[in-house]
Amino acid sequence: MVDSVILDDVDRSLLHALQLDGRAPFSRLAPVLEVSERTLARRYRRLFDTGGLRVTGVADTARVGHAEWLVRLRVRPDATAALADTLARRADTAWVTVVGGGSELVCLFRVPGDAPLPELARHPAVHAVDAHRVLRHVMQRRWQGRMSALSTEQTAALRAPDTDPSATVTPSDLDRRLLRALAADGRAAYPRLARAVGWSESAVRRRLEELRHARVLGFDVEIDPALFGYAVQSLLWLTVAPAQLVAVATALAADPEAAFVGATTGPHNLLVCVVCRDADDLFRYTTERIAALSGIHRMEISPISGYAKRAAPPRFT
Numbered sequence: 001m002v003d004s005v006i007l008d009d010v011d012r013s014l015l016h017a018l019q020l021d022g023r024a025p026f027s028r029l030a031p032v033l034e035v036s037e038r039t040l041a042r043r044y045r046r047l048f049d050t051g052g053l054r055v056t057g058v059a060d061t062a063r064v065g066h067a068e069w070l071v072r073l074r075v076r077p078d079a080t081a082a083l084a085d086t087l088a089r090r091a092d093t094a095w096v097t098v099v100g101g102g103s104e105l106v107c108l109f110r111v112p113g114d115a116p117l118p119e120l121a122r123h124p125a126v127h128a129v130d131a132h133r134v135l136r137h138v139m140q141r142r143w144q145g146r147m148s149a150l151s152t153e154q155t156a157a158l159r160a161p162d163t164d165p166s167a168t169v170t171p172s173d174l175d176r177r178l179l180r181a182l183a184a185d186g187r188a189a190y191p192r193l194a195r196a197v198g199w200s201e202s203a204v205r206r207r208l209e210e211l212r213h214a215r216v217l218g219f220d221v222e223i224d225p226a227l228f229g230y231a232v233q234s235l236l237w238l239t240v241a242p243a244q245l246v247a248v249a250t251a252l253a254a255d256p257e258a259a260f261v262g263a264t265t266g267p268h269n270l271l272v273c274v275v276c277r278d279a280d281d282l283f284r285y286t287t288e289r290i291a292a293l294s295g296i297h298r299m300e301i302s303p304i305s306g307y308a309k310r311a312a313p314p315r316f317t
Contacts, residue, residue, distance in 0.1 A: 005047070005227055013154075017033060018219075019142050019220075021158055021159065021161075022219025032157045033154070052223060057179060060215055063169070068108060068134035070264060071108075071117070071130070071131050073105040073120060073129055075125050080098060085308060091313075092116075094311055096108075102305060114131075138252075138253045139253035139260060140253075160219075163212060164213055175216075178207065185312075222310045229277060232276045233274070233303075243295070252290075259273045260273035268300065
């Protein structure tokens with residue numbers, strides 16, 4: 001279905017605006033984008049139905065007391081799809097991707113302690129399991145390919161409300177229900193959220209803003225980069241000299257190809273997710289850009305074949 005979608009300037013502007021504030025009402029977006037509310041609502045629904053668009057609430061891992069684990073599963077190719085589907089349904093997976101043409105799954109677990117390795121290793125289709133703790137997110141911005149439609153003035157007008165990282169909020173059980181509902185649909189209306197958590201609409205509205213202000217809650221926009229003309233995505237597992245790890249990570253985080261840069265444990269201490277137009281573009285990036293950086297001892301390229309889960313729960317849950 002994604003192949004049939006063609007993005008125009010209105011679509012690109014809407015997607016850029018939602019990256020700035022995923023819950024901004026269309027009434028706020030319309031005058032800045034110079035498009036009617038009705039048109040924006042119609043475009044959003046079209047992209048949601050046919051282009052895989054999802055706006056999802058994302059809880060800050062550290063602020064809710066969770067650790068992030070990257071888990072690599074070598075699997076039987078004939079069982080990859082079913083296992084990916086099972087992993088995508090789990091509440092503790094943040095994303096599940098198929099790499100290497102179906103011979104491997106890479107998952108991001110967000111859990112209070114360790115990744116569930118014994119459980120995964122017992123699966124009959126799993127040949128090997130590796131786990132790497134994410135120590136730091138080096139890149140704090142979104143992939144630039146989705147953030148080039150609006151002017152500087154429009155961007156300033158639509159930025160999300162200011163947040164205070166020093167604010168302290170300890171999520172309650174009701175908060176966790178609210179976070180789960182927002183993960184499924186970051187733009188869910190307040191009446192629907194109120195029913196999901198058993199609060200009044202006014203209490204939900206107030207608590208949502210408190211969680212945003214304390215940076216416990218943020219929003220992300222899921223959309224296939226192929227719609228922007230970028231058909232090749234890959235995970236780059238880099239082994240970098242410790243003394244140069246920060247410099248290499250910071251340099252790569254500034255690249256327009258980068259969608260994620262994170263320092264990890266394990267033999268590969270830096271993971272970079274890159275988005276390229278085609279295979280030749282990926283070749284140039286790895287052999288020219290990355291090869292020119294000092295301190296990189298080893299690189300493994302894992303081409304991404306598809307996603308079973310990006311951040312939002314699958315629509316069938």
